[in-house]
Amino acid sequence: MHPNVIRASPTTVLSDEQYVYGHVLEALTGGLYPNKLDVLREYVQNAYDAIREYRLLGENPNECSIRIYTRAGSVLIYDNATGMDLNTLQEYRKLGFSKKPLGQYAGWRGIGKAAGLAVAEKLIVTTHPLGRQEAHQLEFRAAEMLKVVREFRSKGENIPLNQLIQQYSNIESCEESKKKHYTTVELCKINPDSKELLDEHRLIAHLSQISPVPFCPDFQFAKKITRNLAQHIEDYLPVKMFVNGEQIYKPYRNTWGPRDDRMEVEEPEFLPVYDQEDLVAYCWYCMNAGKGQINRPVVVARQLVDISGLVYRIDDIRIGDAQLVRRTAWTASPERAFYAMGEIHILDPRIEPTSDRNDLQDNFARLQLYNRCNNIIAGEINRKAGRHSAELRAEEKISQDYDIIGDLQRRMKRGRVQKELVPHVIYKATLVKEDVQKRKRYAVNTQTIKKAERIVRIADGILRKMVPLTSPDVSEQDLAKTVLDFPREMNLSNETTAVYNSVMRVLRDFFLNDPDIYEELVQRIQQDLRRAFTK
Amino acid sequence: MVRLFRPSSAKSFVRRRIDLPLIRSKFLQHRKRLRYFGLPSEGLYDVVDWSKYIDTVVAVERGDPYCPERKQSLLLSNAIDLGLIDRLTLLRGEMNRIIMYERDIYNQRLRYPFELVNFDYGGSILYPDRMRVEALEKFIRNQRGANFLLLLTLNTREFDSEEINQTQARILAEIAQVAPHQAENVERRIKRANASPHPFMQVVRQVMHVLYMVRGFAEANRYRVWWELPLVYRGSRKTILVHYLFDLHHDPKASTKVVSPQGVMDIVRASVRILKGQRIRSVALLDSSTSDPFIRYLYG
Numbered sequence: 080m081h082p083n084v085i086r087a088s089p090t091t092v093l094s095d096e097q098y099v100y101g102h103v104l105e106a107l108t109g110g111l112y113p114n115k116l117d118v119l120r121e122y123v124q125n126a127y128d129a130i131r132e133y134r135l136l137g138e139n140p141n142e143c144s145i146r147i148y149t150r151a152g153s154v155l156i157y158d159n160a161t162g163m164d165l166n167t168l169q170e171y172r173k174l175g176f177s178k179k180p181l182g183q184y185a186g187w188r189g190i191g192k193a194a195g196l197a198v199a200e201k202l203i204v205t206t207h208p209l210g211r212q213e214a215h216q217l218e219f220r221a222a223e224m225l226k227v228v229r230e231f232r233s234k235g236e237n238i239p240l241n242q243l244i245q246q247y248s249n250i251e252s253c254e255e256s257k258k259k260h261y262t263t264v265e266l267c268k269i270n271p272d273s274k275e276l277l278d279e280h281r282l283i284a285h286l287s288q289i290s291p292v293p294f295c296p297d298f299q300f301a302k303k304i305t306r307n308l309a310q311h312i313e314d315y316l317p318v319k320m321f322v323n324g325e326q327i328y329k330p331y332r333n334t335w336g337p338r339d340d341r342m343e344v345e346e347p348e349f350l351p352v353y354d355q356e357d358l359v360a361y362c363w364y365c366m367n368a369g370k371g372q373i374n375r376p377v378v379v380a381r382q383l384v385d386i387s388g389l390v391y392r393i394d395d396i397r398i399g400d401a402q403l404v405r406r407t408a409w410t411a412s413p414e415r416a417f418y419a420m421g422e423i424h425i426l427d428p429r430i431e432p433t434s435d436r437n438d439l440q441d442n443f444a445r446l447q448l449y450n451r452c453n454n455i456i457a458g459e460i461n462r463k464a465g466r467h468s469a470e471l472r473a474e475e476k477i478s479q480d481y482d483i484i485g486d487l488q489r490r491m492k493r494g495r496v497q498k499e500l501v502p503h504v505i506y507k508a509t510l511v512k513e514d515v516q517k518r519k520r521y522a523v524n525t526q527t528i529k530k531a532e533r534i535v536r537i538a539d540g541i542l543r544k545m546v547p548l549t550s551p552d553v554s555e556q557d558l559a560k561t562v563l564d565f566p567r568e569m570n571l572s573n574e575t576t577a578v579y580n581s582v583m584r585v586l587r588d589f590f591l592n593d594p595d596i597y598e599e600l601v602q603r604i605q606q607d608l609r610r611a612f613t614k
Numbered sequence: 615m616v617r618l619f620r621p622s623s624a625k626s627f628v629r630r631r632i633d634l635p636l637i638r639s640k641f642l643q644h645r646k647r648l649r650y651f652g653l654p655s656e657g658l659y660d661v662v663d664w665s666k667y668i669d670t671v672v673a674v675e676r677g678d679p680y681c682p683e684r685k686q687s688l689l690l691s692n693a694i695d696l697g698l699i700d701r702l703t704l705l706r707g708e709m710n711r712i713i714m715y716e717r718d719i720y721n722q723r724l725r726y727p728f729e730l731v732n733f734d735y736g737g738s739i740l741y742p743d744r745m746r747v748e749a750l751e752k753f754i755r756n757q758r759g760a761n762f763l764l765l766l767t768l769n770t771r772e773f774d775s776e777e778i779n780q781t782q783a784r785i786l787a788e789i790a791q792v793a794p795h796q797a798e799n800v801e802r803r804i805k806r807a808n809a810s811p812h813p814f815m816q817v818v819r820q821v822m823h824v825l826y827m828v829r830g831f832a833e834a835n836r837y838r839v840w841w842e843l844p845l846v847y848r849g850s851r852k853t854i855l856v857h858y859l860f861d862l863h864h865d866p867k868a869s870t871k872v873v874s875p876q877g878v879m880d881i882v883r884a885s886v887r888i889l890k891g892q893r894i895r896s897v898a899l900l901d902s903s904t905s906d907p908f909i910r911y912l913y914g
Binding site: 157 | 699
């Protein structure tokens with residue numbers, strides 16, 4: 080033993096000595112949940128664990144559901160899974176106490192159950208254990224308890240947590256029908272500063288994103304993704320969840336938005352992430368079928384929900400948001416994290432979420448996961464996004480080039496190419512040809528490929544006609560056949576022609592880097608002069 | 615845990631064999647499910663038994679004084695478990711106050727009307743503050759013309775004997791007007807009942823009072839009231855309960871107090887039904903013999 084370490088002798092510890100005091104309660108309740116809606120997640124998580132336990136007992140978990148109701152100032156969270164026997168309910172009063180083994184349940188710290196103390200006047204847990212002829216009810220008088228803590232704090236005094244919980248909570252039991260098995264947590268009289276918990280629409284929108292619920296039946300790829308997740312994730316179990324009677328689903332869709340500007344995603348892709356032979360994460364994602372990022376939110380219960388990007392999930396409960404994945408898995412081109420939507424289900428038991436479930440706890444396993452996500456998931460999505468962008472750009476640019484080359488061709492056929500603009504036309508045709516040749520390999524649409532080939536043919540034709548005209552040996556006659564010679568057309572005198580040519584030269588040199596402006600100016604000057612000379 | 619309300623087998627019998635057929639016929643008459651208002655207790659036993667004929671449920675639960683929310687929470691939990699929650703509105707607080715102020719302690723409004731009303735008070739109707747009577751009167755008034763079934767369950771403890779005596783005097787005065795030749799005879803029989811020390815006489819006194827009172831409130835609000843014979847049974851913890859069933863029909867065209875088919879003479883001539891196990895026997899209200907085995911069973 081290190082000489083500086085003093086080991087306390089058991090004899091020096093008094094049996095009634097207190098080690099935890101009331102202020103901890105504030106830290107474990109309000110302090111952990113700046114977003115009040117996250118309080119519900121804790122109870123949803125407990126209900127979910129009860130349903131998984133129900134399955135472990137050999138019962139059919141599909142019989143179970145989680146139901147949330149908002150009723151005149153209160154929120155009720157109900158599940159008809161295993162319920163709790165008296166011992167388990169007594170453990171509910173013990174903060175930081177949990178018998179749930181790490182990695183097998185969504186919650187295991189034993190503090191989430193106290194989350195409701197910060198938002199409601201009372202917390203009442205009513206439970207009927209499965210197969211037992213008994214019922215139990217636990218009451219936490221939260222408001223009174225926190226009031227006492229604050230009073231003590233204002234006086235600079237402390238109250239032991241034990242005493243506080245004993246004084247302001249109690250359990251009562253009775254006999255009940257053996258057929259019943261459920262647990263209800265009622266957050267009684269929600270505090271005015273937590274009113275969002277009573278907003279049904281916000282609850283639905285929030286829970287649809289974070290909870291282990293099924294995919295929406297409207298999502299065309301729901302079955303495929305669910306099947307894949309069930310194959311790769313051992314205890315994957317989406318549960319039926321209702322808010323005020325309305326079933327909620329994950330917010331993913333394959334198409335959404337207004338008819339004239341719809342967002343659409345492609346077929347899902349699946350990426351397993353291995354650590355040697357162990358599957359440590361399993362990802363599904365759908366790329367945006369359109370251009371760029373998924374930038375339109377979906378509407379869930381009248382609320383806008385952003386589904387772009389990927390999210391981490393542990394036990395199918397969301398950890399953080401898409402920004403967390405962008406921050407941790409994308410080192411290059413982070414904007415491409417939002418070219419897709421999807422989930423990364425973390426299966427490595429060494430990776431744990433933080434208490435507020437907004438991040439993962441810092442350890443070596445997390446670092447490894449981030450690196451693997453970066454190499455496998457972000458790498459793949461970036462490649463796809465890059466390729467996808469190139470494809471889309473190819474379609475778009477070839478289409479634009481087709482218009483430009485078509486315009487040049489029409490002007491040439493009509494003999495409306497000005498002599499001054501011949502170098503410009505050559506430049507344009509060359510540029511278009513090179514651009515099309517470069518993008519043609521990304522084009523996937525056969526029509527686009529045909530269009531590209533046609534552009535090259537037209538550009539070659541233009542160049543064949545125009546390039547010889549730039550030779551000093553070209554005769555005036557040849558020139559007159561192909562292009563428009565303005566001074567000759569207007570019968571300008573030699574002096575005027577000299578002035579005209581001089582002006583054109585200056586302009587050409589001045590706008591050397593901006594040939595389009597030069598072209599515009601030439602046309603406007605000629606138009607104006609034509610009008611003046613005709614008068 | 616909260617002291618749970620456990621219905622006795624007699625209560626279940628009353629709900630299923632006495633009330634249910636009447637509710638069914640009301641449902642057939644009404645041609646749609648009935649809106650329920652009442653005191654179903656945390657077990658929601660009556661709502662479960664009648665759920666086929668019930669549409670929405672407005673339940674009032676006061677809870678235990680030391681922690682009202684416990685029973686209320688249990689009621690809501692059971693409602694979720696039984697699949698009734700979507701139809702249920704829980705009003706928290708004391709029934710009489712909710713009726714008088716038309717709001718519960720959470721400021722939720724009591725929205726009328728209802729077609730099925732179950733005031734399973736368990737306690738008495740008459741207390742010195744008369745709050746329950748006033749609430750009942752206001753409730754009938756606020757029903758504003760809806761026809762409805764009113765079920766009342768009361769125990770026979772007397773907290774205001776003087777008012778019951780006054781009611782008897784009013785009954786006698788009315789009989790003196792409508793059937794003067796009967797008045798003396800009825801008075802003699804009432805006096806004999808009042809003088810009897812047998813506890814069944816509390817049933818007699820209460821039945822006369824309640825039938826007369828409800829008839830009065832209903833008629834004053836243009837309701838014709840038709841009552842079934844009250845049913846007396848033993849509740850849990852040896853209480854004697856009287857179950858009343860009133861069918862109230864509104865007469866919207868009446869500009870004055872209406873007259874019910876059952877008059878004051880029907881009240882004094884009424885019988886009560888006594889439930890013993892699953893058997894029922896009717897006994898005359900004023901001329902019953904206290905040695906009747908069914909009456910003896912009640913107080914056995």
